[in-house]
Amino acid sequence: xxxxxxxxxxxxxxxxxxxxxxxxxxxxxxxxxxxxxxxxxxxxxxxxxxxxxxxxxxxxxxxxxxxxxxxxxxxxxxxxxxxxxxxxxxxxxxxxxxxxxxxxxxxxxxxxxxxxxxxxxxxxxxxxxxxxxxxxxxxx
Amino acid sequence: xxxxxxxxxxxxxxxxxxxxxxxxxxxxxxxxxxxxxxxxxxxxxxxxxxxxxxxxxxxxxxxxxxxxxxxxxxxxxxxxxxxxxxxxxxxxxxxxxxxxxxxxxxxxx
Numbered sequence: 001x002x003x004x005x006x007x008x009x010x011x012x013x014x015x016x017x018x019x020x021x022x023x024x025x026x027x028x029x030x031x032x033x034x035x036x037x038x039x040x041x042x043x044x045x046x047x048x049x050x051x052x053x054x055x056x057x058x059x060x061x062x063x064x065x066x067x068x069x070x071x072x073x074x075x076x077x078x079x080x081x082x083x084x085x086x087x088x089x090x091x092x093x094x095x096x097x098x099x100x101x102x103x104x105x106x107x108x109x110x111x112x113x114x115x116x117x118x119x120x121x122x123x124x125x126x127x128x129x130x131x132x133x134x135x136x137x138x139x140x
Numbered sequence: 141x142x143x144x145x146x147x148x149x150x151x152x153x154x155x156x157x158x159x160x161x162x163x164x165x166x167x168x169x170x171x172x173x174x175x176x177x178x179x180x181x182x183x184x185x186x187x188x189x190x191x192x193x194x195x196x197x198x199x200x201x202x203x204x205x206x207x208x209x210x211x212x213x214x215x216x217x218x219x220x221x222x223x224x225x226x227x228x229x230x231x232x233x234x235x236x237x238x239x240x241x242x243x244x245x246x247x248x249x
Contacts, residue, residue: 031197055149061211061212062211062212068219079209082200082209083175084175084207084208084209085209086207086209087207087209087210088204088205088206088207088209088210089204089205090201090202090203090204091203091204091205092198092201092202093195093199093201093202093203094199094200095195095196095199095200095201095220095221095223096202096218096219096220096221097160097161097201097218097219097220097221098160098202098218098219099216100218100219101202101204101216101218102215102216102217102218103210103211103214103215103216103217104210104211104215105209105210105211105213106173106208106209106210107209137211
């Protein structure tokens with residue numbers, strides 16, 4: 001099979017356009033949808049919110065994460081590469097000693113873990129951590 | 141009621157009034173995500189704990205909405221203020237309607 005010069009140009013041009021797309025995880029838009037559901041469409045800013053997760057998780061079935069969100073009333077965690085991006089939402093009560101919590105989550109694949117904090121004044125903050133997962137944790 | 145569910149909670153026995161203490165909780169539960177397939181190829185239905193609350197003398201400390209991405213045997217660590225002697229109450233709510241409870245007393249030293 002031979003290609004004309006025109007065909008070769010068309011094919012290679014298409015390939016370049018495809019390769020140039022940003023590497024978006026397959027479920028990223030689902031996560032963004034879930035986040036805007038939590039924030040009510042408000043764009044979150046940066047702040048004191050921090051999330052820590054291991055850089056490399058060998059077992060995606062149980063990845064320890066923790067967050068600290070001074071001044072937050074609620075914190076929601078999202079995983080943008082999971083089939084269901086919502087992980088959990090933490091609401092703090094009057095006897096909460098700090099806005100810190102730690103838990104263990106499932107990650108299907110290498111992805112970002114995103115924390116969104118709702119502050120006392122109604123604004124939102126966002127922080128994320130990238131986790132490389134060796135063995136995914138969503139079964140199959 | 142799911143089988144073999146056992147809550148475990150770790151809090152200090154004593155604290156000074158107004159102190160912040162660290163609370164660790166773990167409950168044995170499969171947290172079936174609804175994403176897995178059984179031996180016969182059929183999808184195993186979701187069965188998770190969907191809510192966890194911690195209170196002290198009736199006042200809330202933390203209220204967590206759990207989704208399927210929380211690991212098997214859900215573990216939480218957080219901090220609580222202890223204004224007076226009293227009792228921590230921990231409650232887990234299962235998808236099937238079961239409620240699991242644990243209580244821990246704390247004294248003022």
